[in-house]
Structure formats: structure tokens, C-alpha cells
Amino acid sequence: MILKPNLLFFVFAIVVSLSSCNKTDLPTEYATSETTPQIFPDYDGVTIPLNIAPLNFMIEEPGDNYIVQVSSTKGNPILIESSSSSIQINQKKWKKLVQNNKGETMLIEVFVLQNDTWSRFSAIEQFIANESIDSYLTYRLINSGYILWNEMGIYQRDLESFKESPIVKNTSIDKGCVNCHIACNNDPEKSLFHVRAAYSGTLMLKDGKLEKLDTKTDFTMSSAVYPSWHPDGRFIAFSVNKINQQFYSLKGKSIEVSDKYSDLIVYDSETKIVTTSPKVSTNNRENLPEWSADGKSIYYISAPPASDETDRILARYSLVNIPYDVEENKWGEVDTLISAYEVQKSITFPRISPDGNFLVFNMTDYGYFTIHHKISDLYIMDLKTKKYRIASELNSNETESYHSWSSNGRWLIFSSRRIDGIHTRTFIAHIAEDGTCGKPFVVPQKDPDFYRNCLLNFNRPELLTGKLKVSPQTIRNAIYKDPEKVKFDTMVHVNALSGATKMGHH
16 A cells, blocks of 8 residues: 555654654753762662662652653663653663673763652762672572561572573472582582481482482581582582570560581582591581582581570681592691681682682681671682781671672672661672672662562572573472482591580590
């Protein structure tokens, strides 16, 4: 059909009219503010990965209408007009703008209309890094203060979008506890987590195969607890622990987690044999192992034996290291890197960068389970010089706790309660090659007001290089199975052990 000239003009006029109605223009007349606008979450001055989802935010300035321009050196700016203070950025436009401006600064300009007058605030700056972050984040979602503890799950989130999906929900396994999920070198195809209470065991995914293990032996005090994968993906260091929990009704103090006893073991996933040594299974409390980047030694924390309940809770842990040759099954001598006695503090959660250059840890007044310690801060050690410093760029006046590295070593994620002092959220920070830390920012959500409404804690965050593709149904069915029992190393002289022997030997 051929349109008549007057009809063609009419259609063109409608298109132009609709286009002009949808077009957002920046105000030409406005008052200028020398301050940046208050926004939530705080995304001003942060360094962001190349592949992160849009950093949506709330404008905390009163107004009747809002216009936001997101721009950088290359490409068209993104314009958003909203009668609401909730600003959601188009994902496709954001992705294109960020990836076209690697290493550049991005500006976010906010205009606020109030009483028929526009105000323009100073631009919010965000620095676009040269590196991406691992595309997936895993975490356990759990209620605060052990309320409704029987409703929890391990989830994975696509950091390049806002898609979240469950890995396992404990409502499908008679409300057993699921915990300590961790991957080898951030690889989703080599990962594990524990199941406690109903259907107890350690579920391990390796080489596309799911298996369920019973890691308790006659010569270890408990099943395997806190894990660390050897870089080769074959061996896993664990602690074994007799854990106590103390609940309080005091303001600002709800629970303490402490160890009566703890030791270290190493599990060979090919032979399914657990081994240890009198050097890491002593009367001292050895805990939280972490393999060195080259796999030739294990970092861990160690505290003296507990003489009573008070001593158990108020223990201070030193940071130590021991060489270990996995092929020869030979242990070296224990070396103390930071003495708790000398610093009068307790060290916990040692985590090493993939390049082996840095070790990040928490330091607190006492204990090792710092998620409930407001005074817990992050520190960073240069492993070449063994010098360390408080990572003041990362810390806040609230709790900083569990942390882990990206596979390229340029990003650190960690748990913090800095938003409201109650709920644990996951923050991301850029770590430069020299160990300099960028300003951290909370993981972005589609709804920028999400963290004011979510009552769940994001527990034990870990990064994955891709999505874990095993379905929750397959994982649930594997949990239902009876576990395969591991064996204890017959070459270990059990009479020389203390902590790792049967509990009657303590």
C-alpha cells in the first residue's frame, strides 16, 4: 500500500510528537550546589568492575521531580527522569557505557526540582577499573540472631545482572543446616558445603560428580568444619572443632561462638583419606586453615588450650604458618607470623590473594567468630615483607567480618554491618597490585531501597567464575543419600596426637 502525501505527513507528525514526549532534556536554568547529593547506597568515589550490574540508588534529597545524567568520556550519556527518588539505570545502556570507558571516570549528575526550581548538585564520581570481577557471587541467606534459623539457603547471584537463584534451600531437606560453602580457585565445578542435623554430611562437587561424605573418623573429634581447597583441587584442609555457642540477652551482644577444642586435618579427595600431624593436632586450638597460593604451606590461627569457659570465649588467636608437602605428606615447622600475646588482639579469617602477594585477615579483641564483634576490622599483610597494616580504606564503625578474593586478585568482597549495624551485607572493594584498597561499595540491587527492607543476612560470601549449573533438585537428591565414610591415614602415629584423637584422650 502506498501512503498519500498528506497521510504520510500525518504519520511523521505523530512519530515526531511521540519522540519529543519521551525525550528527556537537562534543565537549562537551575541553582548550583557545591555539594554532591546524598544518595543510598553510598556509591560516590567507588571503583567499579567492568562487568558489574547498574549501581541503582535512592536520591536522599527532597524534591518533586528528578533528572539524572550518567556519562563518561566515550559514548552517549544515559538520561533518567523520575517523579520518584528511586533511580534505576537501564542495564543495556549501563553495560555499554561502562565497557566503552575502561579506566575512565564516570560522572553521575543529579538535578532535583523543588517548588518549581531546579537544583544541580556536584557530580558523583565513579572510577571504572580495567578489570572485571568474577561473574557470580554465592552466599548463605539466614535470619538475624538465630531467629528462624531453620529457614536458610545457599544462593547464587549473577553480578552482571540482578538474577538470583537457589543452590540449596534447607526447607527441602527437613530444615537441616547448610554451611561453609566454598569453591576451589573460584571454580563452580569444584565446590563443597556441609549439611548438619538432618541428612548430615559434606556434599562435594568435583569433575561433574556429586558425592556425599562422612568426614568423621575414629581419630578426629568431629566431622570436617572450616575448609580450604588446595590450588590443585585434589586436597582440602579442614579444621575439626568442638564448637560452643553462648546466647546473651544483653544489648549489642546476642551470641558468641567459641571452640573448646580444634585441630587441622587434610583430606585427599582421590584416595578419600584424612591425614594430620602432631604439629597441627596439639592441645592448642588450631583453626581456619588457608592454603598458600603455591600450595606449599598452610596458614591458620592458633590459641592456647582453654582452661575454663571464660578462657574459651576470651581466647586470642595467633596467625601461624606451617610448610606441608602434599605429595610426600611431609610437614615442616610451625612459624608464628603475628603473636596474639604481643599484639593483645585475636587474628582470624586469613585469606590469601591468588598471586600470593597479600593476606587479608580480621583482628578483634578476642575469639575468632567475628561476625558479632563490632570492633572487628580488616587488615592486609604483604607476604613478601610480612609487614601488615589496618586496611582503613575498608573499615567502618561497625562489624567487618568474612572476606574472600576474586580469581584475578583485583577484588575483595567482605561482610559488613555498616548500613544499619544489624544486618550483614556484602561489600566489594578494588585491590590494586600494590595492595592499595579502593572505597568499598555494597553489591547493587535492582531495587535501590532493597537493603532497608531485607531482613536477611548475607553470610559467607564467595565469588565464582560462572554459574553453578547443578540444579537444586539434583543437590537435594544427593543430600538424601547415605554418605560415604572417609578413612584415617594409617601412617599417622595417633598416640602422638592430642586434639585430633578421640575425645576421651583430652
